[in-house]
Amino acid sequence: MLKQIEGSRGVAEAVALSRPEVICAYPISPQTHIVEALSTLVKSGELAPCEFVNVESEFAAMSVAIGASAAGARAYTATASQGLLYMAEPLYNASGLGLPIVMTVANRAIGAPINIWNDHSDSMSQRDSGWIQLYAETNQEALDLHIQAFRIAEELSLPVMVCMDGFVLTHAVERVDVPEQGQVDAFLPPYEPRQVLDPEDPISIGAMVGPDAFTEVRYLAHDKQMQALDLIPAVAADFRAAFGRDSGGLVRPYRCEDAETVVVALGSVLGTIKDTVDELRDEGMSIGVLGLTSFRPFPLDAVRTALGGAQRVVVLERALAVGIGGIVAANVRMALSGISLHGYTVIAGLGGRAITKASLRRLFHEAAADKLEPLTFLDLDRDLVERELQRTRTTRRSGPAAENLLRDLGTRVG
C-alpha cells in the first residue's frame, strides 16, 4: 500500500510486518521514531505476540536481543552513533555466537564534539564486528532491506545491520510502498533457529574457546559472510519476484558502462550524486556511479567488475579514518588490486554537512581533470582550520578546538 510517511515510520511498519517477537529499545536520536512507533504497535496489541523491553542502555539493548535470539525469538533493536559504540561489546558477542538479530543503525556522527547529524562514522567503526552491513539509499529501500535482513540473518545465523542515514532518511517524509502482511509472511518464513536454549534438549552456548579452535570459529564467521555474497543477491531477486521492485543486492551500478570516471558511495547521498551525474553526462562527461548496498560482506568481485574498466575512481565517504583517510576507499582499492587507475578519496558530509550538487559538480570536474588531491575534504573551510592551527602554534593554552572554531565563526559572522 502506498503511504506518505516518515522513513522511521516505514521502517517500523516493515519491522512489524516481519513479526519480531522481542524488541528492545533505548532512545538515541535519530533512531527514536522507529522504536516509538513499534512501542505503539506492541502496546496496542497490533503487533502480537511481541515483547517490547525498555532497557537502560544500548549495551543492555543488544544484550536483551542476544538472550531473546538464543531463546529462539526473532529479535530486533535500533540505535545510532554513541549508542552503537556503547553496544560494541555485545555487538561482537552477537555475531560471535551466530545470533540472527536485525538492527537498524540510523547513521549519525560520533563525538567529540557531540553532533547529532548524519554521517557514517558509527556503523563504519563496527565494520569488523562480524555483522552484515547493508546501506539503504532511499526510504523505500530502508523499508525493504529490513524484510530482507531478517531472511538473510536467519538463513546464515548471523546478525544484520541495516544502515540508513539519520535525519536525511529517518526523518524525511516521502512516499513508500508498504507491503501487505500476507506478502511478507510468504517471503519470510517463521524463525527456525540453528541453536536454541531448550530445557528438553539442554545445550551450552558461549563456551570458552582456546587456541585449539578459535581460528576455526572465526574462519566459519568469515565463511558465512562469503556465503552472504551469494545469498544477498538471491534474496534481492526473490524480493523482486515477490514485491515487484529492486531493493538490496550487493552493488548498484548507475551509468557505469564505459564511464571513465566512476564515483563510489553508500547511502542517501547516491541520489544527489546520480542527479549530478545525469547533468554531467548531458554535458558530455563520461561518468557513472557505483552504489554499495552491502559493505559487509564487501563485494570484491562485483566492485572489481563495475570499476575495472574505469580510468579513475572517486570514493566519496561520510566517515574518516583519522590518520589515513578513507575506509570505503581502502576496501575499494583491495577490489582493484593489480588494476592501474587513478584513485581519489573524498571525505564528505561529516556531522551532517550538506553534500550539494554544486560541490559535487566542482569535485567531479576536478577529478575528471585529475586535479584532485588523493585525499580531499569536500568543502573544508581551510581558512578556519589554518587560523586554529595558528592559535595552537602561538598559544600554549589555546583552549578547546571546537569551541575556538565556533567562536571564530561567530565573530566573523557578527
Add this chain to the structure above:
Amino acid sequence: MERVRFYQIGSYAAGNRLLDGELQTVQSDTHRTNSLNSGHRACQGCGEALGARYALDAVMRATGNQMVAVNATGCLEVFSTPYPETAWQVPWLHSLFGNAPAVATGVAAALKAKGRTDVRVVGQGGDGGTVDIGLACLSGMFERNDDVLYICYDNGGYMNTGVQRSGATPHGAATTTTPAVGPQPGNDFGKGKNLPAIAMAHRIPYVATATVADLRDLEYKATRAMKFHGARYLHVLVPCPLGWRTASNETVKIARLATETGIFPVFEAEDGEVVAVSKIRRRLPVADYLQPQGRFAHLFGATPREDVIAKIQAEADRNVRVFGLTDPEVPVHGVVS
C-alpha cells in the same frame, strides 16, 4: 510450656527422611538432577561451585527442570565450560561479563512471547560481574521487574583474574590491588556496595542472602524464590580458598564463621522489607573469622592491628543490631524453628 528447639547443622542427612517430601533436601533425593556435573575445573574447595550446584539443583526441582541459565563471565563460566566440554546439564548461555541480567531478561522476554512462561530463567555471576560491571544491567532488570532470578556468588573479589578488589571486597582484606602494605593495609574502609540492600531498594518481590555453610537454607531460598514471579535476587557468600588464602577443606567452616560473627547477615526480604533472618545461636568475635584467612593475615602479625579488627567488629555489631541477628523478637525463617 517451654518451646523446644532442634538445631541441626549442615546436611540434614539424619533427619531429612522424617520431613515432608517438599521439605526434604534436594541433594538427598536419589533422583535429583545434576545441574553442574562433576569434571569441571573449579579449584578444590571452591565455594562457588558448591553454591551454584545446590542453588540450580533446587531451581531444577522447583521448576520440574523447566529452566534456562544465563551466566556472566567469571570463574563459574570458565571452569564449567572449557571448550569443547561443558559441565552444565541445563540449557546454559554465556554472553559477556557485564550483561548477564540483561541477557536473562531477553531469554525471559522470548519465553513470554512464545507462551512458555513455564520455563523459568536464572541469571548468575560472581560479585565482580554483579556488583560492579553488571550493576547497570542488574538494576534495569530489577526496575522492570523481569521474571528472572539472579544469583550472585560473592567471594569478595575478582578471583578469576587473580584476586583483585571488587566492590564487594570486605574492608581490610588484602587483594592484589589492595595489598597489605602502608599504614592502612588492605581494602579501604568506607567503600564498597551492599547489593542485597540495593536490590531491596528496587522493591522487587524477593531478596535473600545465604551461604554455603547452610546448604539447606540455600536450597530453601532458591526454591522459595521460584514461588515468586518478577525480579528476584539471591546473594550467596561463597568462600574462595585461592583468594581468601584458606585451606580447601575449610570453605564451609569459614562461611559458617561469617554468619556466626555477624559479618554476613543471612535474611529474606519481600517487597523491600526484611521478613526473616537466620539467628546467631552462639555469637563469635570477628577475629575468629578473620584470623584463619590469609587475606587478613596482616591484621594478626607481629604488631596486631587491633584498631582495624575493632572497626570490622563494629560493622558486625551493626549487622547484628540492624537485622536483629540475636534478637528473639525478630522472626526466624525456614523450617528450623
